[in-house]
Amino acid sequence: MSTPIKPLKNCGKCGLCLSACPVYKVLKEEQASPRARLQLIKAFENNTLKSSALLKEIISKCLMCGSCAVACPSGINHYEKFMDMREKMVKDFGETPAIRSLIYLLARESRIRRGAGMARLGQKLVQKLTPTWLANKYCLGNIPLKQLPQLNLLPFRKTVATTTPAQGTQRGSLVYFTGCATNYMYADTGISMVGILTHLGYEVIIPSDQTCCGIPLMFHGAVDEAVKNMITNIEALGAHECDGILVDCTTCGAALKDEYPALIKKRMAQDPQNPPESWKKLASAAQKIADKTTDILSFIVAHKQDLVFDKTNPNLGNIAYHAPCHSRNSFNTLALVQSLLKELPFMNYTPTLDEAECCGGGGTFFYEHPKIAKKMMDKKIHHVKAVKAKIWLTDCPVCRINLAGNIDKTSETEDIQVLHPVTLIHDALKKEPVKEGPVKKS
């Protein structure tokens, strides 16, 4: 978060964070609010409240969306406080087997790859063998199994070269951090990313040794594992000279931009035994990466005058947008994206009343608290139907899984396609290489 870190005692308990909290708005219980979590953490730190299973449950009934920190007049960094507390709670009470295996999986790229491969086989098998009524009935969290996305045939990063040259004259080179979702689930996003960036005259480098950003690990208190992933990524991304590091997922982006430098700072303060030199180096490498990290939509907004659209494409009709929490809170892109969507010539942007409200995905929140997530989703679906949108755009893969997972594909009236905005933009671009490349900026 961009807000400065302030001591917890600055919480004046004014309650403004409640109005920003998606979970509070559904449950209407103080113990589900950011203010309550801060008060409980304070009591725990002062030793007036002991650690307990209930305390862990209260602390983790949170989307980690960061909206509270943005709303806080005292500038408290709720996000960091909650992350620390989650780590402590997991140490005392462990995690559910499902979450434990997720952590195991995400901590090594080879495991993610194997896991995704097996899951894909499993998915096919399940589709073949499971009777429809059963597939309709069983859910992952609040999402019926049949509505989960198909996994990529091959991991996206296996299907593209490490370096894709620019179309036309090269104006610079960019490193693309794909994240797990694009790599294993949403190859369409990856293809469009590379297409748009090369169209704009950039060479795109996709370091093959990148891995999970580690945010899911941090949220579940597996900070040691997250540190390992962080070091892998800093080395992978830092190895390439480039003009910028691009993400298609703002949660991964928040890791590169905010969480890595914060994590290193915390580790250095915590662990003076470590050779300070290597950590200092790591800190400066992380800062360089942080400074270069941009989300794709902000990047497109900054380069929109260079996009050449194929004017013969038909208009795609009504299109709605869902603003992911990290896009709003970490990258502050809401107004930017709204203005971009308004300007795109090939669609009618029809904003929904609640486009900036959380969908309840929240990493693994939809799985851990399906009832709360379902309530948030029901409202969103209601509003998106009201504007008669045929396509629903969002720039976060977990939101995408959650939005798409809650639209009943079998109902004709409900069928709404959920996509990353880059896919539509890429499809609308003039396909032949731009003959006269844009002038390289000084």
Place this chain on the structure above:
Amino acid sequence: MTQIKSTSIKSTLIKSTPIKNTNGNPIPAAIKEQLIQIVTQKRYLDQVEELACYAYDAFWEEAMPDAVIFPKTAEEVSRILKIASLHKIPITGRGAGTSLCSASVPVKHGIVLCFSKMDKIIEINTRDRYIIVQPGVINGDVQKALAPFGFFYPPDPGSMNIATIGGNIAQNAGGPRCLKYGVTMDYVLGMEVVLASGEIVGFGSRNVKDVTGYKLSSLFCGSEGTLGLVTQAILKVVPLPETAKTLMVTFKDLDDSANAVSDIIGSGILPAAMELMDKFTLNAIEDSFGLGLDREAEGSLLIEIDGIKEACEKEMGKIIEKLKENNAVHIQESTNDADRERLWTARRSAYGVFAKMAPNIVSEDVTVPVSQVPEMTRRIKQIAKHYGLTAGVLAHAGDGNMHPMIPADKSNEEEWARVEKAFDEIFAAAADLGGTLSGEHGIGLAKARYLPLVMNQDSINLMARIKQAIDPDNILNPGKFV
């Protein structure tokens, strides 16, 4: 000016007993079982981790409840209160817990009745201009529900995006635009209330004109949950103004800014809001946000007028004339919504700017006659300086509702003692100028001891007698101002 000696103030005030945030007695098992039968296990909390979340509101005092119950109907509230009456268990009502005077802290422990889940809008009727809501409906949600019909509900407390109508009624909440439109009490047409005995009573109606018997809704409005618990309210709504215009004005002299306020009001114009900020506040905001405010200005006014476009333009001309007569330095008019939003952002961020300065921010709401705003501002500054503290002054100047804000650290005992002394004197100064203790936050625990400054003993006794008649066992929000 004659400064009242703080020793003589002390002797006038009611002695306050320190609040200890310790556990009360657990609700006996048999009673707990009866309560759970009413609301089910899901809406009954009594684990320490949960109770700790209901020990506070936006004031600094804290006290643990013994149980928290979420009622959903008036019948449930009635049955709960019957049990509580029988066993003399204290009951403290709560909405979103944003009270600035400790009104929702259960200082005598017992049960917190949290109305946040009773959040249905029952009827919107713009032809007859009313809305019927349950107490847990959030003020901001009322606005959202009315906007498509071209209507709004005027009371706009700073916490409106989370504070509930039940809490607004209990505290008779105000807000910036109450200058023109009036406060919560002016919009409550009728209500359903559950008394301590469990009786469900109702008064008022859907009619703006209604002189049928005592106007009891006025008594319950602002009663801070000490007389009964509101389970439904009929609120008056008004059409949204066609247009709104906002001005930001700065002055070299604080007196000029305050005189401009009384001149404008005296000229017959009633703006929707007139917000005054002193130099310290203005600079603090500028430090944080860099909005391009005039750092040299001793005082500034944010003025908003609303209504029919042509009328607004005419009024605006007259206002600017009055501002110039009072030596305004810069007059900046908003030309569009984004501009207007930017000016209001500056005003709204004031609380946050102070909140960042120290662990606690003591923000009171003494109110004085409009003509006394400059004198009160000077006294606040003088008193704060005398105790080595820094005070920022914000005021809803059009109605004399002042917000002296002092950033402090409660864990610093020596400093806190100075803060308390300073506020003793600030309240006394307000009384001295013909003002009152609270314009919109309420008395609660925060200002109970200052009552003798503005009321004689017989008046305080009358409140006690009313309380005794309606809640003879003193189970409703005990330990507060009555």
